[in-house]
Amino acid sequence: MSITPLMPVYPRSKVRPVEGDHCHLIDEDGTRYLDFASGIAVNLLGHSHAGLIGAIQAQAARLMHVSNLYGSPQGERLAQRLVDMTFADTVFFTNSGAEAVECAIKAARAYHQHAGADQKFELITFTNAFHGRTMATISASNQEKMHKGFAPLLPGFKYAEFDDLEAAKAQMGPNTAGFLVEPIQGEGGIRPASDAFIQGLRALADEHDLMLVFDEVQCGVARTGKLYAYEHYGIAPDILATAKGIGGGFPLGACLATEKAARGMGLGTHGSTYGGNPLAMAAGEAVLDAVANEAFLAEVTEKGERLRGRLEQFIGNYPELFAGVRGKGLMLGLMMKVESRPFYVHLRDNHRLLTVAAGDNTLRVLPPLVAGDAEFDEFLEKLSAGAADYRAEGTA
Numbered sequence: 263m264s265i266t267p268l269m270p271v272y273p274r275s276k277v278r279p280v281e282g283d284h285c286h287l288i289d290e291d292g293t294r295y296l297d298f299a300s301g302i303a304v305n306l307l308g309h310s311h312a313g314l315i316g317a318i319q320a321q322a323a324r325l326m327h328v329s330n331l332y333g334s335p336q337g338e339r340l341a342q343r344l345v346d347m348t349f350a351d352t353v354f355f356t357n358s359g360a361e362a363v364e365c366a367i368k369a370a371r372a373y374h375q376h377a378g379a380d381q382k383f384e385l386i387t388f389t390n391a392f393h394g395r396t397m398a399t400i401s402a403s404n405q406e407k408m409h410k411g412f413a414p415l416l417p418g419f420k421y422a423e424f425d426d427l428e429a430a431k432a433q434m435g436p437n438t439a440g441f442l443v444e445p446i447q448g449e450g451g452i453r454p455a456s457d458a459f460i461q462g463l464r465a466l467a468d469e470h471d472l473m474l475v476f477d478e479v480q481c482g483v484a485r486t487g488k489l490y491a492y493e494h495y496g497i498a499p500d501i502l503a504t505a506k507g508i509g510g511g512f513p514l515g516a517c518l519a520t521e522k523a524a525r526g527m528g529l530g531t532h533g534s535t536y537g538g539n540p541l542a543m544a545a546g547e548a549v550l551d552a553v554a555n556e557a558f559l560a561e562v563t564e565k566g567e568r569l570r571g572r573l574e575q576f577i578g579n580y581p582e583l584f585a586g587v588r589g590k591g592l593m594l595g596l597m598m599k600v601e602s603r604p605f606y607v608h609l610r611d612n613h614r615l616l617t618v619a620a621g622d623n624t625l626r627v628l629p630p631l632v633a634g635d636a637e638f639d640e641f642l643e644k645l646s647a648g649a650a651d652y653r654a655e656g657t658a
């Protein structure tokens with residue numbers, strides 16, 4: 263047998279972390295890495311946050327899981343907090359980002375079908391989007407590399423150029439149910455949509471009674487200095503998918519919706535065995551306890567500006583490698599003039615610095631939100647050393 267026990271779908275590196283320490287990961291052989299990937303925008307609080315660990319330990323000892331057949335004081339509490347702090351009136355808890363997007367897609371379709379408009383099932387999505395790896399969420403992305411081998415795709419998605427309002431308009435028709443968009447694309451290369459685009463989609467949705475669905479799985483939960491990125495745009499979506507950071511490392515996601523948008527999601531229309539179980543709720547509450555306050559959010563904004571300023575200064579030394587910095591808060595991308603993936607591997611293997619490569623030759627910089635100047639200093643040191651010997655090697 264040549265297949266590995268772990269289904270070989272990931273190009274796994276030689277880094278094999280077994281322990282976390284604040285903003286560092288420690289490998290099987292004791293090597294320390296500075297973690298500016300955060301499990302891809304998951305470990306908001308770093309790796310050894312006492313509040314998060316304590317909450318999970320205490321809840322694990324008390325009650326881990328019960329069926330959604332029973333009342334959920336734990337779920338009601340976290341849902342109420344999310345409702346109080348966002349546009350939403352109601353919340354469905356999931357175990358992952360893709361499941362949160364699935365619920366969002368179902369809610370958008372059900373909104374129309376509940377009112378008898380069965381033909382309105384199509385969501386307009388955008389180029390280089392990433393919405394997850396289930397059949398519906400790969401169908402929602404135009405990226406063919408994710409489709410290969412999995413035909414037929416789920417019908418009901420049309421792709422338009424990201425950040426191009428006219429292109430979105432051109433895809434609208436009698437079957438349109440709404441728009442599904444990442445306000446700041448993550449996998450696509452840390453690309454924030456313009457205000458005009460997002461506000462334009464909101465206006466189109468209002469005018470034509472369509473659902474505006476945001477995928478904030480990567481950009482949500484304080485990452486950009488707001489609890490959710492939609493707040494940067496002065497509008498609110500009808501439905502929003504959140505995950506990654508919301509559990510701080512515990513598998514948790516949620517689909518948030520207004521009362522109107524959730525009108526099709528009545529009794530028996532959706533479900534999840536694990537979704538919203540007490541252990542996950544405890545993790546979610548501990549994360550909100552830490553991040554969902556003005557002081558913490560202002561700190562993320564301020565740290566983001568500081569890190570961005572330092573990155574902008576740094577890239578000036580390497581004009582042949584870097585084209586610029588983009589993003590919001592601590593969701594930053596270094597735009598590279600060369601392929602970003604080999605450089606990310608170089609930083610990881612030769613400088614023990616973990617980042618993430620993304621589309622459009624971007625290097626994603628996603629530190630834990632609790633990182634501070636000590637970690638930024640170490641990051642810039644490793645990045646500078648990495649850029650210097652990358653250039654010297656003539657790789658660039």
Ligand SMILES: *Cc1c(COP(=O)(O)O)cnc(C)c1O
Pocket residue numbers: 357358359360361363392393394395444448449477478479480481505506
């Ligand atoms: C990661 C991600 C997803 C999928 O989340 P999973 O937890 O891997 O299912 C969906 N949308 C966006 C924007 C993401 O970044």
